[in-house]
Amino acid sequence: MRIEVHLHAELARLAPEQRGVLKLDMPDGTRVADLLQRFALGNHHRIIVGINGQAAAHEQELVDGARIDLLTPMAGGAPARRHT
């Protein structure tokens, strides 16, 4: 299956030449967790994942043609490191 991954803000550094937007071919049955592993984000405890505009759990399977958004959370007032 083919998916489009949007890496937001600081995560865009993982694909700087593509400005954070990648089209990827992935095997059927690929889960969110597998995708995070591919970007070495598997151990990052606070990655927000969206599939076609809705939040997705790490166990969720990706679907052909999906838009995947990956972000870190925004803090407010008392920002944690690296957050806006």
Next chain:
Amino acid sequence: MTNGYWDRILHVHLTRGETWIESLGEAFWRRHLGGRSLIAHYLLREVPQNADPLGPENVLVFACGILTGLPFPGAGRHSVGAKSPLTGAFGESEAGGFWGAELRHAGWDAIVVHGRASAPTYLSIADDKVELRDARQLWGKETGEVEDTLRQAHGDRLLRVAQTGIAGEHGVRFALIVNDLNEVAGRTGLGAVMAAKNLKAVAVRGTQKLPVADNAPIQQTSRWVIDTMEDNHYNFHHYGTGALMLGKHLEGHLIVRNFQDGQWTPEQVTAIDAKTFADSPYRQKMDGCYACSVRCKKRAKDEAMAVEPRYGGPEYETLGATGTNLQVDNLPMLLRINQRLNRVGIDSVSFGATTAWAMECYERGLLTDADTGGIPLHWGDGATVLKLVDLVARREGPLGDLLAGGALAAARRLGRDSEQYVVHVKGLEVAMHDPRAMRPMLENYPITPTGGDHTGAGRHRTSLRNTVGLCQFLAYDEPRVVDLVRAATGWDVDEQELRAVVSRGLSMARLFNLREGITAADDRLPKRLHEPLLKGPLSDTRLATEDVQAIVADYYLEQGWHPQTGAPLAGTLQALEIAEYATHAAGVVPAEAGATRLPPAVRGAAADDRHDE
């Protein structure tokens, strides 16, 4: 010679046309460090109980912190305070830019403005030379013209100007004070206080170097920020605030339709977020505050819409308040709205929140065309929002006049059970972070002295930064902040001593609020925030009032306040060495003295220990 501060407070009495200098002494500075605590000192001592916030008895305090104006990133912050005309409570707001640093370089730590001038006046400060000057030609002018006129008159293109705008002149209760045209002390209506004193602007030029005890940690910190920029400040540096708004949508706590929905559409969110702005032709550049290499400030341009970079660009709060909350998904329109707000001097958060309340009431039929003067109020109508900025600024028409009082006053005037839709704490409209999903905000809004303010700082980290004059965005850990205060002053302070400074400011602000009739009953969240969100993953959860009550009760305990009333106990004030302020809040401190010891928040007592007390 002192280190880190001048020990010079400039007092200006506008009624009498007098100025004088006050020295507070080293013990005072070490105990308070500036900012919030300095504001509370003057509000308690100088403002009579029940004073009209827009009367001459209110004081307006421009307060730097002990770090303001030192040459390292994040030290370009100053605070402004007064009794708030929006809430009647402790009013305080912080701003960045260059003005605060300039004031310190002119040899002053703070300005306290008393009384009311008989005609529009501005204060000119050039190092030791202080003058009150005629500002009649500046009255009624937009902020850009005021700054241009003053710089021309002084023949100085680096003159730094803080000013109230047209909205302040018209008594808009959420008028702000803008400095450098794009940095604002936005919350709690301080621009209205300034204008009510007939003080149009404070123009500052300074040429002095503030002495510090040890320059090495300051230089090392500057180097560290530059060397670790990509690790610690990437988002701020490249995008400014608002690059992660889609995450709020996905998690279901985006601020939409007056805090009703929690979600919009991903396409609309990403149409206006900071990433889109950064990649758009509307971004001229990123810019910084004094001595800051992070440079998180957007500069927008759009010739077709007459958007000029000098008015900055929208921060997240503005994108939330006038964008997602009103469902305006047109980025150029938001840039224009942001610019209009800065040109007339209106706080974007209160403006957006008050407009959201009005739109909801209009949708529900509580606010009609007869009330609005025939202006329809529909979600997503950016052109009307833009028009509203000027109507509110000048209180034009029935709608402009209604909204100029802020959401709570508007609801009370309208009646029709519309107050239930006002999203406020202590009369201050809640900022664009939803406490139903964000624990730090849940623990902050109910007890922050200013009300629904995300940086109002009821908690240690934000409160300390608002006191010493340090930006919330810099990724400094607490030991580094301690090191910086030590470097500035030469004092052997430690983390506990800084916690005591924070608790002093909070207890003093609490005394002020209690004296003015703001009580434990106001330490709450509004009805809307106890309702479930209508869309998204959080729509099946509800924030219980008991949860908020528990947070508030725990906070009283942490601060050494009375468990029911939240009044600072005499023993706490004694231990914090601020017992004298109780005399300025007669009847507030309970007869039950409590132990004379530092409160758990200062001692760093564990939660279990706190509950055993």
